[in-house]
Amino acid sequence: MVTRALDVVLLGPPGAGKGTQAKRLAAAYELLHLSTGDLLREEVVRGSELGREAEGYMKRGELVPDALVGKMLLARLHSQQAAAGCAFDGYPRNLEQAGLLDGLLAELNRRVDIALYLNVPDEALLERLTGRRSCPSCGAVYHVVTHPPHVEGVCDTCGGALVQRADDREEVIRERLRVYHQQTAPLLEHYQARGALREVVGTGTQDEVFERLREAMRSTKR
Ligand SMILES: [Zn+2]
Structure with a gap:
């Protein structure tokens, strides 16, 4: 029996933990984890023709x-x-990229089977993201609530002084979220219209979220 390929899109705001969950899903369902950020970096490092162009x-x-x-x-x-x-x-x-992806998958007789939408309230995201502190010396990342250093403001690994990156400031995050919602709303409609959208509560621990994602996957016919 030939099993059809399963193509899953993970949608969600910055700070929702998409990367972590996508890796876990890929491992659990033997899928290829495809992050366009990683893909770009890999092509640049490999020095491929496309990579050089992107660089x-x-x-x-x-x-x-x-x-x-x-x-x-x-x-x-x-x-x-x-x-x-x-x-x-x-x-x-965004919707343009969704159309492009549909076209690429159609060439392989495939389509987006499931769009998993990690829904996290803006306020929860703000708390997660504005609490981040990073160490400019060694790159370690902490969180004032969920992953504090042993001594406040000091890196456990190298003793460096922790800082809040400009990207993690509230006004910057609010603007990113605004743009995100504006671009994502039509994307959700796009997948909803073909019955592929599954909304998953994105708050709680990584394990809790992952379990909900698995449930959503189980409820989907291949
Ligand atoms: Zn450090």
Whole structure:
């Protein structure tokens, strides 16, 4: 019996833990974890033609065009590791990218089977993200509530002084969330319209969230 590939998209706001959950889902369902951020970095490191092209944009501080990311995704989708399906993490971010992904998958007679939407209230995200402190010396990341250092403001690993990155300030996060909601609403409708959307409560521990994701996967016919 031939099993069809299973393609899963993970949607959710910054700070919802998409990356962690996508990795766990990929491991549990033998899918390829596909993060476009990782994909870009890998191609740049490998020095592939597409990677060199992407590097040009990144060096200029510009966004890598969707068409170029699409070419990278296409190559990866055709690889053996992607044959059983993919867990897409951080992609698509907007309706245009969703259309592009639909087109790429259609070439393989596949489609997005499930769009898992990790729903986390903005206030919970703000608490998570504004509590982050990082160590500029060694890169360690802490959280004032969930993962505090032994001594307040001091890195456990290297003794460096911890700082709040500019990205983690409240006004910056509120703006990111605003943009996120604006781009995501049509994306949710897109997957809802074809019955692929599953909303999952994204608060609680990583294990709790993962269990809910598994439930949502079980309730979906392949
Ligand atoms: Zn440190």
